[in-house]
Amino acid sequence: MGRGRLEKDGTYHGDLPCRWCEALIDQGGRRRPRRYCGGRHRTKAYATWVFGIVAIFS
Numbered sequence: 001m002g003r004g005r006l007e008k009d010g011t012y013h014g015d016l017p018c019r020w021c022e023a024l025i026d027q028g029g030r031r032r033p034r035r036y037c038g039g040r041h042r043t044k045a046y047a048t049w050v051f052g053i054v055a056i057f058s
Contacts, residue, residue, distance in 0.1 A: 003015065004016035004027050004033060010031060011027075011029045011030060011031060012027040012029070012030050012031075012032075012033045013027055013028075013029060014026075014027060015027065016033055016034070016035070018035070018036050018037040018041055019035050019036055019041070019045060020036060020037075020041035020042075020044055020045050021037065021041060023037050025037050
């Protein structure tokens with residue numbers, strides 16, 4: 001498991017896992033952490049969330 005850390009200057013360094021596939025993503029001094037390794041995984045996570053909400057209220 002990777003370890004991302006927030007530095008005093010507000011940038012992230014180290015690796016954080018993708019929220020969909022758990023692949024490690026190098027943060028490389030970004031101001032906001034990357035949470036997904038690509039747009040496809042971000043879209044899949046959003047669609048899963050939307051369909052879950054629809055199923056609850058149906």
